[in-house]
């Protein structure tokens with residue numbers, strides 16, 4: 001066990017994700033129960049720069065395991081991209097006597113963590129950072145799963161199921177835009193789960209005729225009278241796709257952009273349980289004297305990986321899921 005680990009900071013950064021609170025709770029409780037002091041840092045890296053912190057005890061995390069959002073708030077912080085901003089953050093760490101930080105967020109958050117730890121090393125100081133992956137995009141290379149993904153999928157599915165009822169009654173076409181600027185995990189998992197007619201994702205170059213018009217035509221031939229098109233925001237605008245469908249086929253699609261609703265809500269069992277284990281493992285890594293690691297899941301088990309190595313990893317959407325979707329759509 002690390003002799004030097006006495007006080008840790010905890011922050012959430014980047015886009016919020018349901019389950020972040022469960023991770024915060026797990027970190028705080030594990031730390032306190034192992035004799036560490038805990039400092040909450042508000043609004044991600046900007047809280048570290050501006051000295052926005054508070055001591056956390058066991059009761060600071062009462063009744064949050066079931067809540068979406070993050071009690072620590074989250075932010076994007078342009079100042080942290082510069083060495084000058086990070087120097088201020090390092091000064092706060094020194095003032096607080098922090099030996100370690102648990103940073104909960106996406107890959108941007110971890111890039112920030114890596115930049116911070118490098119700068120700390122250059123300055124001859126000691127501070128280690130452990131990252132916990134939380135983003136509804138599920139796009140962290142070193143981890144099969146990221147906190148928030150399951151809840152976001154379920155939220156989108158619930159909304160689309162409701163849309164489906166009315167689309168079916170009116171025999172309409174619905175175009176639904178889900179989040180995912182660079183990754184189609186959410187769109188594809190949701191598309192499979194709602195039985196979408198077509199799913200458009202950034203990883204698969206869209207051929208409008210083949211991927212939309214022909215799919216609707218085939219479904220129609222098979223007797224379907226309502227159509228559900230799911231679009232990841234990075235694959236195109238739902239409004240534009242709706243207009244193109246109207247132009248090409250003459251039907252009048254209804255367009256829904258789910259937007260930030262996908263980020264909220266009570267975390268599912270999967271997100272609470274994963275967040276709890278990841279938060280626990282993050283503190284265990286710090287206590288074991290491991291520095292600059294990112295917690296991840298691989299083959300159902302938790303891992304911790306060197307931050308630099310982890311950030312170099314790319315995560316590819318298995319296109320086999322796209323094949324499954326194709327195989328399950330109605331064709332005339």
Ligand code: ATP
Pocket residue numbers: 013014015016045075076077078079080081082105106107108109110111112113115134135136137
């Ligand atoms: P999400 O995946 O939900 O967007 P994220 O953690 O990737 O979450 P970002 O906005 O990309 O969100 O990053 C969060 C913050 O991390 C940034 O606002 C910035 O302060 C810091 N950050 C990102 N990249 C770097 C970098 N290369 N160097 C230093 N800090 C960085």
